[in-house]
Amino acid sequence: MYDRIKGFRDFYPGEMSARRAVIDDVEEVAQRYGFREIGTPALERTQMYADKSGEEIVEELFNFTDHGGREVAMTPELTPTVARMVVEKQQALSKPIKWVSSRPFWRYEAVQQGRFREFYQTNVDIFGSAEPIADAEILAYAADALTELGLTSDDFEFRVSHRDILGGLLESFDADVDTEAAIRAVDKRDKLAVGEYRALLGDAGLSEADAEEFDELLETEEENLDELVAAADTERVENAVENLQNVLDATADLGARDYCTLSLDTARGLDYYTGVVFECFDTTGTVGRAVFGGGRYDDLIEGFGGQPTPAVGVALGMATLSLLCERAGVWPAETTTTDYYVLQVGDTRETAAGITRDLRERGHVVETDIAGRSFGAQLEYADSIGAETTVIVGEQDLADGNVTVKEMASGDQRQVPVDEFPESGERK
Secondary structure, eight states: OOOOOOOOOOHHHHHHHHHHHHHHHHHHHHTTTOOOOOOSSEEEHHHHHHHOOGGGGGGGSOOOOOOOEEEEESSSSSSHHHHHHHHHTTSSSSSSSSEEEEEEOOOOOHHHHHHHHSEEEEEEEEEOOOOOHHHHHHHHHHHHHHHHHOOOOTEEEEEEEEEEHHHHHHHSSOOOOOOOHHHHHTTTTGSSSSHHHHHHHHHHTTHHHHHHHHHHHTTOOGGHHHHHHHHHOOOOHHHHHHHHHHHHHHHTTTTTTGEEEEEETOOOSSSOOOOOEEEEETTTTTTSOOSSSEEOOTTTHHTTOOOOOEEEEEEEEEEHHHHHHHHOOOOOOOOOOOEEEEEEEOOOHHHHHHHHHHHHHHOEEEEEEOOOHHHHHHHHHHTTTTTTEEEEEEEHHHTTTTTEEEEEETTOOEEGGGGGGGGGGGGG
């Protein structure tokens, strides 16, 4: 007996049907926004992630040397891959480029609530627009995807910030600050004790007094952003605040403003983020970590050798999204459905097979006996798979030119001429 590897999961049919329903809804909303589906590889070069996300990410990768001597890794996220794809065919692609993809990813990290070593995400990205409306469309898409699942503003919120506000505030201090390290510390702010968090800011170059002042600035409320601009007194912060406010104004036009709240300590830990960033949280706090997140990454395409191309996107993680849906009571029922079971009695396989084919051609989910079971065993099996209707094809009925149609929930049954079944109303 082999044990399942830690951090990897099995999904049986009922569980998978619920997951499939959620993925289909999330993707269908993306299609309504004009996002086009792409397919991406499971392996990329390890150095790509080190270059674009920082060397520390290598410790979280499933990476190895392949038979050709290349250092490769199983993809831990999609953004670097889609950036590479844009560069490869940049001149041939119409702008803006709008892509969607649902697939598994892999990270070697601690397993905890909503976090596994193999996980599934739907990624939605826009390339080629620096306009605030592009950021707003990503936020609006994410909101529509969640409401399509039955969630409401009572269930989730988007905590929105801007990386240049953080960077500009850090630059305003009279100190040699490692801005990227400090922003990574901010990203861990809610997960660490105050002393540990302040120690990380100290390691990044902030004095104790500066760290305390920085923390106070992060608590600035939306209506006081002008005071933040004045306190920082830098053009970078002023421009970032203006951009953030323009994005929030655009979300109002697209119907997503009520889901957005200012949260300056929302940082997103990956180094490639450049502008507006956001994370989705359960408003009740039951799901104790971000449900998903996204943001703008304008420099990544150029970093891959392409032409300067602004970009913004979001990745909806299935593990945490399922926790939110379960908490809110909107997770689909983990059941499978069968429209018809065609039951065979005696030497009736040819007729039963014809009925089965006809029902399937009409779009129904249909099963029939493939194990040589008895009448009772077949009926029991039909009940176990949740068949709505059982069509009994028996030798005696066929001799009279009929089949018996049984509604499983009520137990009602009727005889129908075999030449008239399936009936005209049986098309799905």
